[in-house]
Amino acid sequence: MATTHYMNGRLKVFCGDITTLEVDAIVNAANSSLMGGGGVDGAIHRAAGGQLKAACRELRRRDWPDGLPAGEVALTEGFALSARYVIHTVGPVYARGEDRSVTLAACYRNALALARRQRMHTLAFPAISTGVYGYPFEAAAEVVLEVMAGELAEGDIEVGLCFFSADDARAFDAVAQRLGHDSTA
Numbered sequence: 526m527a528t529t530h531y532m533n534g535r536l537k538v539f540c541g542d543i544t545t546l547e548v549d550a551i552v553n554a555a556n557s558s559l560m561g562g563g564g565v566d567g568a569i570h571r572a573a574g575g576q577l578k579a580a581c582r583e584l585r586r587r588d589w590p591d592g593l594p595a596g597e598v599a600l601t602e603g604f605a606l607s608a609r610y611v612i613h614t615v616g617p618v619y620a621r622g623e624d625r626s627v628t629l630a631a632c633y634r635n636a637l638a639l640a641r642r643q644r645m646h647t648l649a650f651p652a653i654s655t656g657v658y659g660y661p662f663e664a665a666a667e668v669v670l671e672v673m674a675g676e677l678a679e680g681d682i683e684v685g686l687c688f689f690s691a692d693d694a695r696a697f698d699a700v701a702q703r704l705g706h707d708s709t710a
């Protein structure tokens with residue numbers, strides 16, 4: 526499936542396996558234990574190798590003894606990944622009747638801020654919270670687009686949204702189109 530570009534080429538939307546990307550950092554949709562889990566978290570831990578778990582254990586001990594709260598970010602190396610770093614974040618668990626979009630936005634915003642502090646230029650995100658955590662895909666896409674429209678005005682960083690399924694990539698493009706974001710192939 527082709528890549529779609531938005532925001533002067535600074536936002537790329539494509540379908541793929543985030544563990545294979547050669548970028549400064551990939552973002553992990555972790556859980557607060559940071560000890561790995563299912564979905565993209567498990568895939569990242571498998572591809573990065575056991576050193577990632579050791580690094581996460583050290584993060585827990587040193588910085589987050591009670592676990593990483595939703596919306597926060599933590600940095601490790603990428604170890605066996607092609608990505609140099611992993612930015613771990615914890616998305617909100619979707620709750621009907623409670624708006625957790627601010628927390629979801631914080632995941633993206635804090636990851637971008639950390640990447641900038643580290644002088645990174647390329648960053649890739651999975652669809653945080655839209656798997657096991659149950660966040661409706663289109664509502665999440667609206668949050669992502671709003672954050673990116675604000676954050677990517679400065680041209681110092683390129684962001685990839687790496688969707689595991691072609692259906693998700695198409696659904697994202699449909700939301701972007703509905704909200705009036707110009708795209709180029």
Ligand code: ADP
Binds near residue numbers: 566616654655658688
């Ligand atoms: P969460 O717990 O935050 O909902 P999940 O890992 O359950 O996180 O799902 C988040 C998204 O990541 C889902 O759309 C899932 O299909 C996707 N995903 C799973 N494995 C990969 C992968 N290797 N690369 C990119 N995305 C992935």
